[in-house]
Amino acid sequence: MKKTTQLFLLLLALQLVLAGCSSTKSREDQGIVARAWHNMNAHFNGYFNAREIMxxxxxxxxxxxxxxxxxxxxMFPFLAVDNPSVVAEELDRAIEKVAIVVKKHPYSNWTDDSYLLVGQAQLLKQDYEGAERTLNFTVNEFRPRPERKKGKKGKADETEEEFESRREIATSQTQSRRDRLKARRDAQRERERTIKQRQKEAKAAQKERDRERKAKIRARKKGIRLPTKTTVDTARIEGLDNEPEEIADAVDPEMEEGPVGMISIFSNRNEADAAGGEYGKKSGSYLLKHRPAYQESRLWLAWTLVKRDNFDRAQIIxxxxxxxRGTYADVRRKAxxxxxxxxxxxxxxxExxxxLEAAADVAVERNEKARYYYIAGQLxxxxxxxxSALDAFREVVASKPAYEFELGARISMAQNAYLSGSGSSADALSELERMVREEKNRDYESQILYSMASIALRDGDQPAGAEYLRRALDSPSGGGATRVEAYQLLGDLAYEEGDYLGSKLYYDSTLQVMGPADSRFVETTDRRDRLTGVAGSLQEITLKDSLxxxxxxxxxxxRSWAEEVFELRRATNSAANFSTPATQGSLPVANAATAATSMSGSSFWGYDNQAIRRGGRDFSRRWGDRALEDNWRRSNRTDASLFTAEGDNLAPGDPSRRDVQLATEDEINAILEGIPLDEPSQTTTRADLARAYFTLGREYRDRLENNPRAIEAFTQLNARYPGSEHEAESWYYLYLLHKQAGNGSEAxxxxxxxxxxxxxxxFARLANDPNYAAELVGEEGRRTRAYEAAYAAFERQDYQRTEQxxxxxxxxxxxxxxLRARYELLRAMASGKLQGRAAYVTALQQVVAQHEGTPEQIRAREILRLLGEGGARLPGRVPTAGASSFKESMDEIHYVLVVFDNPSAPLNQLKVELEEYNQKYNKLDRLRSTPIFIGRDNETPVLVMRRFKTGREAQDYYEISRKNAAEFLADSEEVYRIFPVSQTNYREILKARSFEGYEEWFLSHYQ
Structure with missing residues (x-):
């Protein structure tokens, strides 16, 4: 072995000396040793390390x-993460490594695999546009070339490699035409061979059937009955016909379990898959040679096209x-x-x-198989x-996946057995209750309880369903996903039952644990907002009525009531159970959702009712039901209660006797603070209650469209507070509501x-004069046109005419x-243009103070916040870029500006920190930042990042920086604002030497 290694090194050195082995040489100029050297270094250096990073x-x-x-x-959890930028830095490293492979070893066998890996990395980063470009290039550049034969007299020699870069194909039109004609002839010959092969197989099958028929006849004459031959249908769906035999053998009965979250579509090719056949042929083997990445590149291109909503092209691929027939086994399985x-x-x-079922049948890992069957069952x-769902979930259990898959399937089996008629709801609940009690299911208790709630609700038992949901929320195993579902469902139940206050509180809790990426987030937010007015009025009525x-x-x-409240507070040693000092004892204790919502901003354990209940249950399991007393665990207690029974009277002289401590005057007064004791304050409270009832009725009618509840609220208003300032309008509302309900006499x-x-x-004229409504509409139209004229003058920058x-x-x-609130806001903006910052701020503050609960108040507060945090310069003395100066042009080159509030901000240090962040998360974009100062006196430091090809890319950077706010310029502790800006709008900012107006324009056009 040692001599062989030395010989190989000697041959390699000789090849390097004689041929130079330059990476710039063409494929034909490289010898066998040089090719082996390039392939070895490309594979085991760059590509191998990149695959490990992946x-x-x-x-x-x-x-x-x-x-x-x-x-x-x-189906593919790695594409469902909310923030893929957490792996962006590592994926950029992987792309760099394969880029070096392509640069140094362009003709190695691993060049196409390197491009494929780049496309996969871009897909993981959710850069679908970049992934499509990369994979399109890979498919076009490394398309397999037609097989060419060498030798004399047409004798077939060893064929060339499976693919070559199209950069090496001659660009001659004549040669290209010849290649196309040859490819057509080769394709025609392949079709003819395929037809002949099928005819041959059909004849063989017919012969086999004739032989079996004759054998049956002979056996029948002898009185023998042959067993029936069963065949397996391998073409259940389109695409599984002509399946290579290797796929049938690919599923090992003892297959590996595999990961739960990431399924094996990213798995490397194994030996069984490598025998899937050469492209264009039915059989072939790549056990000893490199397999082209062309088919896999097409597969990943189709996947990317799905994410780009180009379904037709993806379907064709x-x-x-x-x-x-020549598709590799693993590629077919993934397709x-x-x-x-x-x-x-x-x-x-x-469809x-x-x-899904076919993909599960050919899966190579148990968890992958279970995932596909599980999704099929859910469908x-x-x-x-x-x-059918029950059968699919049985397949999940039969695949022996991870326990969480199996448990989820068994829960679904219990539900679907009841729904399919093979069991009752009581049986399903009993089975799930048994699962709850099992120790191994303790970590999945909330999931099981939520399923029990679904069964109870489907059976029409809403109280039981709500109780199961609350148990799921109280469970220590309650994860974020179950909490979202439980809170959402409890909110829906309360909404359907008309408990709008409870529904609003549950929706508040839902939005606290529900991510913005959830498809239900917008709908839940909208319903919560529509309930806000009703819930606020109900809370105000309850509070003011109690006071x-x-x-x-x-x-x-x-005074007796106040003393009881004081004793109750001291007994519980917590004031968290009471919303205000004045309402102690008068309002019911808030439920779990109320407490969780009102105390969500604190981390103190005593404000977490769920934690308290869990602790209480754990205490009871271990210590039993004990009286609330101090030092109950002491083994050598000396207090009198150790030897006395409950209810025994102690002697008057007994030192252990304790007199009740009464509250001091200061404590009593603190509890009674805010309660209306005199007639003027009680009259004000009654007026507030009348207003709350009127607002409640209007919210019922306008926001919730619940006319019966609106009639009830207006009727209570007039019954409890006759002659209030809202009486006339409430009567008119009642006239409209009864008229709409068809109750003409009441109307x-x-x-x-x-x-x-x-x-x-x-209101009297509207109810009794039919023509007055038309006159009023005409009057409203005149007022609307007057406002539009004032606003048009403001847009023309004719601010004096606007004020007139x-x-x-x-x-x-x-x-x-x-319209009054709109006019006031418009006048504030016009005064800011004419008189400067001080007048602008004063006018905005008046809008906030005078127009409570209006959209204009919210807008004025937002502008004030921007002015207070950003220190933006106002117009007046210095030329400014008004909102009308900015143009929307998302296809234009964009910059990203980081504006700092501190005029003395160390820009050079911040520039270094920003480039370190970009090196981590946006390394391949090669962003560069430039420090500048903007303003009349150069008082605003700015870092300008160049540059982004489109506004979409700049906005993506902006959104990712917000997600990674903990790392974006975190070390500097400087207050900053960040926003994209087009090249044209950037010139406007530089011309005006101010950011005035751009932030508002940005928030309305880029969000």
């Missing part, structure tokens, strides 16, 4: 993703890979899985199921086919009441008219 990155992504068994599983993924992305569930559930009730109590009863009654008590008012139009329009507007 595997490590997959592990990191695996740890980021957690399967939610209450929803449809992801996948059909070709599945139907071609079946990607075909199912394509249908899932299009929500074509019925996806057969491919059957969505299609309301519980019997008023306590305030009207006699002084002795009120006319309220119209008559309005005409009697509020004759001539707007506003001054003319405001006196004619009612105080509660919604």
């Amino acid at each position: 595997d490590e990155s997959l592990v990191v992504l695996d740890e980021q993703h957690t399967d939610n068994y209450n929803q449809r599983l992801e 996948l059909e070709d890979l599945r139907n071609d 079946i899985a990607v075909q199912a993924y394509l249908y899932l992305e299009q929500e074509r569930l019925e 996806a199921i057969p491919y 059957y559930q969505e299609l309301n086919q519980p019997g 008023l009730r306590i305030g009207t109590l006699p002084e002795a009863e009120r 006319q009654r309220y119209a008559g009441e309005l005409n009697r008590k509020y004759q001539g008012s707007k 139009l506003i001054a003319a329009a405001l006196p004619g507007l009612p105080d509660s008219h919604p």
Whole structure:
């Protein structure tokens, strides 16, 4: 062996001396030893290390993703992570390594594999556009060339390698035409050979059938019955016909378990897969030679096209890979899985199921097999086919996967057995309850309880379902996924039952644990926002009603109540169970969702009701039911209670007797603080309650469209607080609601009441004069046109004319008219343009103070926040870039600006820190930052990052920097703002020497 190694090294040295072995030589100029040298270094240096980095990155992504068994599983979890930038640095390293392989060894056998790895890395980074470009290049550059024969008199010699770079093909048109003609002839000959082969196989099959028929006849004459021969149908779905024999043998009964999160579509080729056949042929082996990456590149290109929503082109590639007889076994297996993924992305569930089952049949790992069957079972559930779902989940269990897969399948089996009619809901709940009690399922308790809630709710038992959900939330094993589902479902249940306050609180908790990437996030946020007004009014009514009730109590009863509250606080040693000092004892204790929401901003254990309940249960399991007392664990206790029974009276002189400690006057007054004790404060509280009832009725009608609840709220308002300032408008609302409900008599009654008590008012005329509504609409149209004229003048930068139009329009507007807030905000902006920062801030503060709860107030607060944090210069003395100066041009070259608030910020140090961040997360983009100062006095330090080809790339950088805020310029502790800017808008900023207006424009155009 030693002599062989020395001989090889001697030959290698001789080849290097004689041939030079330069990496710039063409393939034909390299000898056998040189090729071996290039292949060895390309494979075991760059490519091998890059593949190891890729595997490590997959592990990191695996740890980021957690399967939610209450929803449809992801086929490929490594593509479902929210923040793929955590592996961006490592993947960039892998790309660098294979780039060196391509540069130093361009004609090695591993060049096509290197390009394929680049495309895979870009796909993992979710850079789908870059992955498509890379894989398109790989497929076109390394397409297999037609087989050419060498030798004399047509004698076939050894064929060339499987592929060559198209850069080595002659560009002569004549030669290209010859190659195309030869390729067509070769293809025709291949088709003819295929037809002949099929005819030959058909004749052989016919002969076999004739032989079997004759054998049966002979056996029948002798009285012998031959066993029936069974055949296996290998063409259940399109694409599995002509399957190579190797696939049938690929599934080993003792297959490896494999990873749970990352399935084996990234696995390297093994020896069994290598025998899958040379491209264009039915058989062949790559056990001893390198296999081209062309087919795999096409597979990954199809996968990328699916992510780019180019389904038609992806379908063409996948059909070709599945139907071609020369497709390698592992590529065909993966193509079946990607075909199912394509249908899932299009929500074509019925078409996806057969491919999922076929992919499971040919899977090489148990967890991969289980994942495919599990998803198929979930699809059957969505299609309301519980019997088929039950069969699919049985296949999951039969594949012997990881326990979490098996447990999820057994839970689903219990559900679907009940739904398919083979069992009852009681049987399913009993089976799941048994699973809850098993020690091995302690870590999955919340998942099982959630499934029990689903069964109870499907059976129509909503109280039991809600209780199971609360148990799932209280469980120590409650993970983020289960908490999201449980809170969401509890919110939906409360909403359907009309418990809008509880529903809003549950939705608050849902959004705290639900990620923005969840498809339900926007819908849940919208429903929570629509419930906010109702919930706020209900809470205000409960609070103010309790305060008023306590305030009207006699002084002795009120003081006794305060002492009881004080004792209760001291007994529990926590004031966290009470929302305000005035409401102790008057309101019910908040439920788990309320407590979790109100105390979510604190990390103190006493504010976590779930942790307290878990601790209580653990204590009871170990120590039993013990009285609440100090030092109960002491073995040598000396207190009197050790020898007395509960209820025994102690002697008056007994030193262990304790008199009740009463609260001091200061403590009593602190508890009674805020309670309306005198008549003026009680009158104000009643007015607040009337306003809350009116707002509640309006929210019911306008936001929730719950007319019966709105009628109830307005009726309670008029019954409890007759003659309030909201009486006329509430009567008009009741007139509209009863009219809409078809209750004409009640509607006319309220119209008559309005005409009697509020004759001539707007509401009385609206209810009794049909023509007044048309006049009012015309008046509203005139007011709207007046506002549009003022706004148009502002956009023309005619700020004085804007103020004149506003001054003319405001006196004619009612105080509660919604246009008034718009006018005030517009006047604030115009005054800022004319008078500068101080006037701008003052006017904005007036908008915030005078227009509570309006969109204009929110907008004014946002502008004030930007002014307070950013220190942006206002117009007036210095030319500025107004919002109308900025143009939207996402296809233009973009920069990213990092603007610092501190005028003395160390830009050079910050530049180094920023480039270190870019080296980690954006190494291949080769970003460069330039320090500049902007402003009239150069008071604003800025780092300008150049450059991005489009606005989309700049916005991607912006979003990733926000996700990685803990690392982006974190060491400097400088306050900064970051936003993309197009080249044209950057020139406008430089021209104006100010960022004024751009931040607002950016927030409205880039978000």
